[in-house]
Amino acid sequence: MGAKLRRIFLAGIFTAIPVYVTYKVLEIIFQFMDRFLAPVVQPIIIHYLGFSIPGLGLVMMIIALFLLGLFVTNFLGRALYGYFEKIVVRIPIASNVYSFAKQIVQTFSRDQRSAFLKVVWLQYPRQGLWALGFVTGTSQSEDGESHYNIFVPTTPNPTSGYVVFMAQKDTIEADLSIEEGFKLLISGGALSRGSHRFRYDKTQGGSLELPEAGSESGDGSGSRQ
Numbered sequence: 001m002g003a004k005l006r007r008i009f010l011a012g013i014f015t016a017i018p019v020y021v022t023y024k025v026l027e028i029i030f031q032f033m034d035r036f037l038a039p040v041v042q043p044i045i046i047h048y049l050g051f052s053i054p055g056l057g058l059v060m061m062i063i064a065l066f067l068l069g070l071f072v073t074n075f076l077g078r079a080l081y082g083y084f085e086k087i088v089v090r091i092p093i094a095s096n097v098y099s100f101a102k103q104i105v106q107t108f109s110r111d112q113r114s115a116f117l118k119v120v121w122l123q124y125p126r127q128g129l130w131a132l133g134f135v136t137g138t139s140q141s142e143d144g145e146s147h148y149n150i151f152v153p154t155t156p157n158p159t160s161g162y163v164v165f166m167a168q169k170d171t172i173e174a175d176l177s178i179e180e181g182f183k184l185l186i187s188g189g190a191l192s193r194g195s196h197r198f199r200y201d202k203t204q205g206g207s208l209e210l211p212e213a214g215s216e217s218g219d220g221s222g223s224r225q
Helices: 002-049 054-071 075-088 091-110 180-186
Strands: 118-123 132-138 146-153 161-167 171-173
Touching: 002 054, 075 091, 091 146, 118 180, 132 161, 132 180, 161 180
Parallel strands: none
Antiparallel strands: 118 132, 118 171, 132 146, 146 161
């Protein structure tokens, strides 16, 4: 009985912590935006309306970001932004910070994710070790065998990694979306649902296969995670 009550109590704690952290982060952002932009516009609002508007700074920030996006998506904006980047990358410390931040953002941007076709499991860097890879394209070897072009990110920083070219028959398509694959990598496997069900069957000359749902490997020749 005591163990059950302890589990229920811990479940309540683990549920409350992310909710509280999310609330505090949003509160800090809200207050920061209010202090940053509201003093510019709030006096005008008070002068004409006679009262202040809570959250005005956040609203102004959203409008400013929209206008910035509108600016950098046209020809003149892209040209000026490119010129700005050339200046920043020449500044020693600023260039490192800017490049790192940009890589992080690009990794999770929709345009970057759209470059990945699907998520696959592959045995890399050697047989028996399973890695998560993102297919970026296809190619063929000289003998005509179909290969995947696979990006294998590092953990927990997925902005770096390795590119491998592996025969399609030697990969297993993962039952994961691109977003789920990145979450699994960044968490260091902590967000794994524990039922990926991949297996290497030595009896098939190095080919890879997925076991059927509900089946178990009884010959001891395969490994499962």
